[in-house]
Structures are given as C-alpha cells and as structure tokens.
Amino acid sequence: MRKSRGGKELESRYVFRGKRVSVKVTTFALPSGKVTIREIVEHRGAVAILPILKENKIVMLKQYRPAIGRWIYEIPAGTLEPGENPRECAERELEEETGYKAGKILKLFEMYLAPGYSTEKLHSFVAFDLNPGTYHPDLGEEIEVIEVSLEKAIQMIDLNEVMDAKTIATILYFVNSNRFKWREKLK
C-alpha cells in the first residue's frame, strides 16, 4: 500500500515572498525515502465560476494577461483572500467581474493547475439564477464581458480559441457531468 504513504518536507528556504506568489526551495523526502530538492511556488488558491444565463448562454471574459502578453478568453475567476471560503470568494468574484449576482452557486470540482511545482488549488463552481447585482464592476479597459451560447463556447474550445486551463476544464466538466445531464439538454 505504498501509494497511501506520504512524503515529508525536511527543510525549506524562501527565495521570494511576494503578494501573489512566494517561492521556496525545499528539500523533500519522497514516500520511498529518496531525498530530492524542489522549487515550489506557493499560491493561496483560486476559484472559477461558470455563469449560466437563460437559454443556455454563459458569461465569459476577454481579458488581457501581462504574464502571457496577450488577450485570452476566461470564465470569471479570482484568488482567495487569506482565510476566505471558496464559495464566498466565488460569489464575490462573480459579482465583481460580471456585475451578476447568483441565486444558486454549486461546487463542480477541485483541481491542481501545475502540481509539478505549484501549490495552487482551484475550486470550480457553476452559477445559476443570475440577476444584475448592486455592484457595478469597474472593468477598466483590460477586461470585456461577453455572453455566448454554451454550444458556441464548446466549439471555441474545440477550435482552441479558448486557451485557458480552468475555462476548458470547467466548461467541459459541466457539460459532461452526470449530475447536470447538460449534454442531453444540448441535443
């Protein structure tokens, strides 16, 4: 039953402590006992929300991302504040980024974005019963809210026009989920 065994952090040295990420160089004892040194990016975790409007439309953002130097389609998302509950973060980010308040938010799944070097866990949600909130998002000029049909979003993924991991995983998870049977509804 070696798979159930864990490893152990032996020693860590922080080489960077930032606002968004920190980096440590860690000496780690693997479950086998073998010792390895790893560069680990620490991140507080994040949420993503798939907002479902009436008539199978969804809300996406077209957003400029400095890290990759380009515009990219994403679903609403954001980083957890320290100690923040993922569901509350999802409600907050949805309203901040789209102006919509959700009547119902359901958890879809959790995933690690880059488990080879990052601690980041993303909590993925789907939001229904959307109504304009009291908050008017200050979008600036680096983010644009768009509404597309779920069919169109799936097609955009297939054509690789959507290139964001959380967006691809969340939309395809939702349409494939046995819980929502959405694929049957789309037929």
Add this chain to the structure above:
Amino acid sequence: MRKSRGGKELESRYVFRGKRVSVKVTTFALPSGKVTIREIVEHRGAVAILPILKENKIVMLKQYRPAIGRWIYEIPAGTLEPGENPRECAERELEEETGYKAGKILKLFEMYLAPGYSTEKLHSFVAFDLNPGTYHPDLGEEIEVIEVSLEKAIQMIDLNEVMDAKTIATILYFVNSNRFKWREKLK
C-alpha cells in the same frame, strides 16, 4: 478594436532564477496605458500526452507530487527542454514515463495553466498505435503506471478523483472533439 492591442513590459527585475522556474517582478503598461506591477513566474512550457491503447483503454500515472504533498492521477507529461520541439518532447516523455512508443502522435490543443501569473503554456497531444519501446522506464517508487478504460477515466473525472488540470482538460477535450468523434464511439 482595442482588444487587438497589446501591452508592453517596461522593466523587469529577476527575484529568483531557478532550474525549473524563475520569477520576475515586472512593471507593465497595459493596453489601456495603465501601468501595473506584476509577479510573473517564468516556465519553459510543457507537454501532456493521452496514450490510447487498444479497446479504448488509456494510460495514466499515479504520481507523488511534493508541491501538493500528495498522490495524484495524471496523464504522462513533462517540461520542455530549452529549444525542444513540443512533439519530440511528447514522444520522449511518453516513452520515458510509460515505456510505450507511439506510432502516431496528434496535437490536440494548447493552453495556459495559470495566465494570471505564469508564462507556462502546455501543449496537449493524443498518442495512438502504442507498442512497447526499447526504453524501460525507471519509475522509482514515486510513480505507478496504470491502464483504465476511457469510460472509467471520464467517471473518475466526474467524481473528482482526477484532480490534475492538464489531465481533466485533455481527456475531456479528446472525447468532445469533433475531429475524433470519440463520444459517439463510447456509446
């Protein structure tokens, strides 16, 4: 047409240069002209490969990941060597991690894993016509090769037993793709 406009890196200071990742603090002029400071994790990019065996079975790995301190199901994957072609990297990693050599490797899509702070782009492939290669993988004790049906893998995703972003996105992309019509074959 402001969406087609780009931003501009004004100044960067490296705060960490590692083997796997480097981190820079960058002053960036957004497309709107607004100036912002960002922590950016630089990564060379990676590949992931979905190996399709006979009778709709696929190869997955159960792997211990120090960054998240746990075992996780993943498809074979690896980091690009400097200057390495993604397809060659995919062939190499597939054989190194599973012992299989692919007769046919097709590109599926590209995606950014964490575009909010990481430059990492992942190139996703599907591999067919698999035969045992000449290379015998040295798996150590931190990685186990498993074979499961595609149906079972989809169910494991739905139950959130698969928690790795590239694995969720690649498997669901493949079964939903109009190019492969796999969903119809699974019926």
